[in-house]
Amino acid sequence: KRHNGYITVSSKINLGTTFYIYLPALKNQKVQPAPKTEPNLSGKGRILVMDDEPTVREVLGNMLKHLGYEVEFAAEGQEAIRKYQEARKANQPFKLVIMDLTIPNGMGGREAIRRLKEIDPRVKAVVSSGYSNDEMIAEYLKFGFQGYMAKPFRMKDLVEILKQCLKD
Numbered sequence: 222k223r224h225n226g227y228i229t230v231s232s233k234i235n236l237g238t239t240f241y242i243y244l245p246a247l248k249n250q251k252v253q254p255a256p257k258t259e260p261n262l263s264g265k266g267r268i269l270v271m272d273d274e275p276t277v278r279e280v281l282g283n284m285l286k287h288l289g290y291e292v293e294f295a296a297e298g299q300e301a302i303r304k305y306q307e308a309r310k311a312n313q314p315f316k317l318v319i320m321d322l323t324i325p326n327g328m329g330g331r332e333a334i335r336r337l338k339e340i341d342p343r344v345k346a347v348v349s350s351g352y353s354n355d356e357m358i359a360e361y362l363k364f365g366f367q368g369y370m371a372k373p374f375r376m377k378d379l380v381e382i383l384k385q386c387l388k389d
Contacts, residue, residue: 264289264383266316267308271301271333272349273324277372281319284379290316298328302336309341317386319370322350322358334365345386349374 226244268290272278282292293308293315295301301318308314318337320330330348337344348361351372361369367386370378 264387266387267291267293267313269293269295269301269304269308269315269318271295271298271318271324271330272321273297273327274321277321281374281379284374284376287376288380288383296327297324298330298333298336301333302328302340305337305344306340316345317383318344318346320346320348320366322348323352330366331364338365347382347386 224244226242228243229241230238231241232238264285268285270278270281270285270292271294272281273296278294278296282294285292293304295304298320301320305315305318320333322330324330330346330350334344334346334348337346344365346366347368347370348358348364348366349370349372350358352358358369361367368382370382
């Protein structure tokens, strides 16, 4: 209201929702476009993404593919462990595993990282969560993770965590 604008919404069941945001145009002022910031990381290799939400897997997968990585997905810990083992046997190991901390009705990141460490003590893994008040988030290194990513994911944060975890 302070900017003399308004918001409307249109929603249709099973089709989606559209938000319309109206703001008045600036008069007699030049608008500088925001500088484009390209991620300064070009990746190679395979990354396994474990998350129970298909949308999260898709978005994170697209971000990783944009950076040059091959991506595989698992909906929960048992599937992630199986895929990790299969990849090692096929001599196509994952460089990194990104795991959701909490998986309702399935194995989450806490148990999955413990089992992956038994299979491969050198596994590199990042825990992701939309919650920041879990002990594992505060002390992710103690649990065997090399990093933590908060949801929702931002490209800048993803690039930084990949640099941190894949530097060698």
